[in-house]
Amino acid sequence: MAWFTDRHFFLLAVAAYGLSTVYSVFLWRSGFRQDNRVSYLLLLAGFGLHTMAMVLRGMRLHQCPVTNLYETTTFVLWTIVAVYLVVGLWHRLKFLGAFASPILFAVGVFALMPALDPTHPGRIEGTSVWVSLHAAMLSLAYGAFGLSSAAGLMYLTQERNLKFHRLNAIFSLMPPIQRLELAVGGLLLSGFILLTIGLAVGAFSLTKLNDAQVYRGDPKIIWSALVWALYLGLIIMRWKFAQRGRRFALGAIGSFVFVLLTFWGVNLLSPLHNQ
Amino acid sequence: MIYVIGLSHHSSPVTIRERFAFADARVPVALSALRDSRQVEEAVILSTCNRVEIYASSTLAPKNAFETLQEFLVRIHDYRDPISDEIYKLSEPQSLQHLFKVACGLDSMVLGETEILGQLKKAYEVALQHGHTGRRLNKAFQKAFNVAKQIRTETNIQRGSVSVGSVAVELAEKIFSNLKEREVLVIGAGDTSEKTARSLLSRGARGVLVSNRSHERAVALAAELGGRAIHFEEWAKEFARIDIVISSTSAPHYILDRTKLEPLMKARKNRPLLLVDIAVPRDIEPEVNLMENVYLYNIDDLQSIADDYLKQRKEEIARCEAIIRERVRSLVEAGREAASGGMEERIA
Numbered sequence: 001m002a003w004f005t006d007r008h009f010f011l012l013a014v015a016a017y018g019l020s021t022v023y024s025v026f027l028w029r030s031g032f033r034q035d036n037r038v039s040y041l042l043l044l045a046g047f048g049l050h051t052m053a054m055v056l057r058g059m060r061l062h063q064c065p066v067t068n069l070y071e072t073t074t075f076v077l078w079t080i081v082a083v084y085l086v087v088g089l090w091h092r093l094k095f096l097g098a099f100a101s102p103i104l105f106a107v108g109v110f111a112l113m114p115a116l117d118p119t120h121p122g123r124i125e126g127t128s129v130w131v132s133l134h135a136a137m138l139s140l141a142y143g144a145f146g147l148s149s150a151a152g153l154m155y156l157t158q159e160r161n162l163k164f165h166r167l168n169a170i171f172s173l174m175p176p177i178q179r180l181e182l183a184v185g186g187l188l189l190s191g192f193i194l195l196t197i198g199l200a201v202g203a204f205s206l207t208k209l210n211d212a213q214v215y216r217g218d219p220k221i222i223w224s225a226l227v228w229a230l231y232l233g234l235i236i237m238r239w240k241f242a243q244r245g246r247r248f249a250l251g252a253i254g255s256f257v258f259v260l261l262t263f264w265g266v267n268l269l270s271p272l273h274n275q
Numbered sequence: 276m277i278y279v280i281g282l283s284h285h286s287s288p289v290t291i292r293e294r295f296a297f298a299d300a301r302v303p304v305a306l307s308a309l310r311d312s313r314q315v316e317e318a319v320i321l322s323t324c325n326r327v328e329i330y331a332s333s334t335l336a337p338k339n340a341f342e343t344l345q346e347f348l349v350r351i352h353d354y355r356d357p358i359s360d361e362i363y364k365l366s367e368p369q370s371l372q373h374l375f376k377v378a379c380g381l382d383s384m385v386l387g388e389t390e391i392l393g394q395l396k397k398a399y400e401v402a403l404q405h406g407h408t409g410r411r412l413n414k415a416f417q418k419a420f421n422v423a424k425q426i427r428t429e430t431n432i433q434r435g436s437v438s439v440g441s442v443a444v445e446l447a448e449k450i451f452s453n454l455k456e457r458e459v460l461v462i463g464a465g466d467t468s469e470k471t472a473r474s475l476l477s478r479g480a481r482g483v484l485v486s487n488r489s490h491e492r493a494v495a496l497a498a499e500l501g502g503r504a505i506h507f508e509e510w511a512k513e514f515a516r517i518d519i520v521i522s523s524t525s526a527p528h529y530i531l532d533r534t535k536l537e538p539l540m541k542a543r544k545n546r547p548l549l550l551v552d553i554a555v556p557r558d559i560e561p562e563v564n565l566m567e568n569v570y571l572y573n574i575d576d577l578q579s580i581a582d583d584y585l586k587q588r589k590e591e592i593a594r595c596e597a598i599i600r601e602r603v604r605s606l607v608e609a610g611r612e613a614a615s616g617g618m619e620e621r622i623a
Contacts (some may be wrong), residue, residue, distance in 0.1 A: 003444050162449060163564065165576045167583055170435070170445050178547055179452035245568040 006060070009053035010074055014108035018048030021105045024098035027075070031168035036094040040085075042096050046104075047081045054078055065204065066135030069267055070117035075136070077104055077111070079143020080150075083187070087147070092175035093183065099150040099157075116264075130205030136200030138224075142259060144191030145231070147257035148184050152249035155180040159246055181245060184252050185238060192231045199224055223266040230255050277415055278337070279370040280344040281321075281328030284384050287361035289324075295352050297322040302398070305351055306407040310540075314343045319402040319414040323394050325384050329517055332411040337366045368603050371415060375599045378419040379426045380433065387432040391425050405544045411539060412600070417604065422602050429598070432591040435584030438575045440471040440583075443480050443551045447519055448579075450547050459483045460517045462510055463524035464496040467553050471521050472500055480519070486510040488524070516541040519549045522558040532560035540566065554583060 020042040029038060054074060057065040066069040080100055088094045110116075158177050161169035174180075202224075234251045237243040243251075282292050297305055302320050309318050309329070317332035329348065333340045341364040348354070348362070365373050376382045383391050402408045410418070427433050436442045451457055457480050461472050464487040464526045472483050483502030487493035490506055497504035505513060524530060531550070539547065550571040552559040557573055564571040 063313060158449070162446075162570050165572065166580075167450055167580065168440075176449050176452050182452065245547065247567065257300060 006053040006056035007112070009049050009056065010108070011112060013050035013053060014105060016049060016114065017101055017104040017108055018043050020046065020097065020101040024101045027095070027098045032098070032172035032174050033168075036097060036107060039097040039101065040088050040094050043081055043088075043101065043104075044085060047078070047085060048080060050074070050078050054266055064132035064136050066110065066132065066139060066188075067114065068118055069264055070111050071118065072135060072267075073107060073111035075139035076142045076146065078135055079140045080104060080146040083147050084145055084150075087183070087187075094171060095149055096147065096154060096172050096183075099153045100147060103150060104147060111149040129200055130208065134198055134202040134205055137194050137201060141191045141194035141198055142263075145193060145252075145256045145259060146186050147219040148187035150254045151187060152182055152252040155184060155249040156253075158245065159249075165265075177245075184249055188231065189235060189250055192228075192235060195228055196230065199228060212261060220266050227255075227259060230238065230258070276333065276337070276340075277370045277411060278331050278333060278340050278344065278367075279328055279365040279373050280331070280341060280348065281326060282361050282363070283326035283328070283382065283473055285382070286363055289363050292325075292327060294354055295327045295348060297327065302401055303405045306405060308351065309344075309347050310407055312343065312347070314340070317402075317409040318407050318520075319398055319412055319416070321395060321398040323391065325391075326377075326382075328377075329410060330370070330415075332409065337364075340366075340472050346480055358576075368607050369605060371452070371603045374415060374419050375422045375603060376596075378423040379595060379599070381421075381592065381595055385437055386585065386592075387434075387437075387505060389427075389433060392420070397418065409575045411610075414610075418606050422599060425602075426595050426598055430594050432588050432595050435587060437452045437581050437585045437588070438470075439467055439553065439574065439581060440474040442577045442580045443471045443521070443549075444474045445580075446551075446570070446572060447475060447480075447549055448478070450549050451518060454479045455480075456481055457518040458516050458523065459502075459519045460510060460513065461481060461485045461496070461500075461502075462507075462520065462522040462530065462558065463487055463554065464489075464492045465523035468523040469496060469500070471551060471553070472502075476500060484513055484517070486511070511535070511539060515542045517543075517548075518546065519551070520559075521551045521553065522539070523553045524558050525554070527556060528560060529560045530558045531563065533562045535564065535565065536563050536569065540569065553577070 020039050023042065025040050027039065054065055057071060061067065064075075066075050080105065084097055084100050088097055152172065155177055158169065158172070158174050158180060160166075161172070162177065175183075234248070234255060237251070238248050282295055284292070290444055297320055302322065304318055306318050309315055309331070314335055315331045315333045319330040321328045321330070329344055331340070331344060333343075335343065345358075345362060345364070349358070373382070378395050380387045380391055382581075397439050399408070436445050438477075447454060447457070449475070454475065454543060457475075459472055459475050459480050459482070464485060472485075476483060483497070483500050484505055485493045485497040485500065485502055486505045486507050486509070487496070488507050490504065493504040493507075496502075520531075522530065539566075545568050547568045547570065550559050550563065550569065552571065552573045553575060559571060559573075561571065561573075561593060563569050
C-alpha cells in the first residue's frame with residue numbers, strides 16, 4: 001500500500017466532492033424540493049478521505065500540514081467541509097452542501113496540480129508551533145469565509161426566487177432568507193475572529209525571527225492586512241450601517257472570490273511564505 | 276355489507292343539504308332511531324357543511340338497504356319535496372372507496388384539506404361511544420384513518436396552500452426566520468385581509484395593527500383580532516416596528532409608493548418587509564419590489580401560487596386513488612375470508 005499516498009486519498013475526496021457537485025446540479029434543477037441527504041453523505045465520505053489524506057501528510061511531516069500551497073489549500077477545503085457537516089445537521093441548512101460542493105470540487109482539482117506541492121523545504125526552527133497555529137487558524141478562517149460565501153449564494157438564489165415570484169421560493173425546502181442571512185453573518189464573523197487570531201499569532205511568530213525587519217513589506221502580509229480590513233468593513237457595514245440582505249451576501253461572496261483569486265499569486269510572491 | 280347514502284357539495288346545493296343536516300346533539304338520537312328499525316346493524320352519521328352521509332352495515336340486499344336508509348333520511352328531516360339525483364347510494368366496494376376518499380380529503384371542496392378527517396373521526400367516535408358501531412364499521416373506519424395517514428406521508432395531496440391567506444403565511448415563513456417576533460399591519464378592513472391576518476396570528480405573529488379610513492371599522496376589526504386600531508393618517512408612523520403589511524383599501528391610487536417607502540425602510544434599518552397587496556385597484560406601487568429587502572405580492576401573484584398548489588394536488592389524485600383501490604381490495608378480501616371462515620365453523 002506504500003504507493004497509495006496521502007495525495008491519492010485527497011484525489012478520492014475530490015472525486016466525492018465532484019459527485020456531490022453533479023448531484024447539486026440535479027437539486028438545482030429540481031428547485032431544491034427534495035431532501036439533501038445524498039449530498040450530505042457524499043461530503044461526509046469525502047471528508048473521511050480528506051481527513052485521512054491530511055493525517056498521513058501530518059504524520060509524515062510531524063507537524064500541521066500547512067507548509068506549502070497544496071497543504072494550505074487542502075486545509076482550507078477540509079475546514080469548509082467540517083463546518084458544513086456541523087451546520088448541515090440542521091435539516092434545512094443541508095442544502096448549503098449543494099452550494100459548497102462546486103467550490104470544493106473546483107479548488108480541490110486546482111490543488112491537485114503537482115506544482116503546488118513541491119518537496120517539503122524543512123521547518124523554520126524554533127517557530128514551527130507558532131507557524132502551525134498561525135496557518136491552522138488562517139485555514140479555519142478561510143474555511144468559514146468559504147462557507148459564508150456558499151450561504152450567500154444560497155441567500156441570493158432564494159431572494160431572487162422570492163423577488164421574481166417564482167414558485168420555487170415556496171416549493172423549495174430551503175430555509176427562510178432571514179435565517180440564511182444570519183448564517184452568512186455568523187460564519188463571516190467567526191471567520192473574522194479566527195483571521196484576527198491567526199494574524200496576531202503570525203505577527204508574534206515573526207518577532208521570533210532574527211531578520212524580522214526584512215519581511216515588513218512582504219506582499220502576503222500586506223495582502224492579509226487588506227483581507228482583514230475588507231472583512232472588517234463588511235462587518236461594520238452590516239451591523240453599524242444596516243447594509244443587510246442582498247448587499248451583505250454579495251459582499252461575502254465577492255470577498256471570498258477575491259481571496260480565492262489572489263491567494264496563490266500572493267503566496268508565490270511572498271519570500272516569507274516561500275522559505 | 277357496508278352502504279353509504281348521502282348528499283354532498285358534488286350532488287346537491289346548500290339549500291337542499293341544509294335541510295338534511297344533523298345538529299351535533301341530534302346525531303345519537305338519530306343513530307338510535309335508525310338502529311331501532313332492526314334493518315341496520317351498525318351506523319355512523321357524518322354531517323358537515325359540505326356533506327350529510329350515513330355509513331351503515333346491513334345484511335339487507337342493496338335495493339332494500341337503500342330504500343330503508345333513504346326513507347329514514349327523508350322521514351327524520353320531514354323532507355317532502357321530490358328527490359332525484361341529490362342523494363347518492365353506494366354499496367361495496369364503492370362505499371369503502373368513498374369512505375377512504377372522504378377521509379383523505381379527495382372528495383372535499385378544497386382538494387386534500389384535512390379538516391374533514393377530524394370531522395370523520397368525531398362522527399365515528401360519537402357512534403362508537405353510543406354503541407352504534409360493530410366489527411365491520413370499526414374495521415372500515417380504522418382502515419380509513421390509516422389510509423389517510425399513509426396518503427398524507429406518501430403523496431403531495433395535502434402539501435401547500437390553496438387559499439390566498441395561507442399562501443401569504445407561507446411566503447412570510449420563507450422570509451422571516453420566526454413569525455413570533457413579527458408585527459402585522461392591516462390597511463383596509465376587508466374580508467380577505469382579515470382572513471390573512473388571522474392566518475398569520477394563528478401561526479404565531481406577535482401582534483396586529485389595523486388602519487382603516489373608517490376608524491370605527493378599524494376598531495371593530497382590531498378588537499376581533501386582538502390587535503390595536505390606528506388612524507388612517509398615522510399608519511406610516513408605526514412602520515418602524517412592522518414586518519408584514521396587508522393592504523386592501525378601496526383607494527383609486529397607490530397609498531404606498533417608492534418615494535414614501537424609502538425613508539420608512541431606513542427607519543426600519545432595512546429589515547425584510549413583506550407587502551401583501553390584495554386591493555383592486557392596487558394599493559402599492561409595483562416599483563417598490565425593486566427595493567432591497569422588500570417583497571411585494573399582489574392578489575394575482577398569490578392566486579397564481581394557490582392555483583399551482585391546486586394543480587400539484589390534482590396531479591397526485593391518481594396516486595392516491597391507486598393506494599385507496601389497493602387498500603379497499605385487501606379490506607374486502609379480508610372480509611370475505613372472515614365470512615367464509617365463519618361459515619365453515621358453523622358447518623363444522
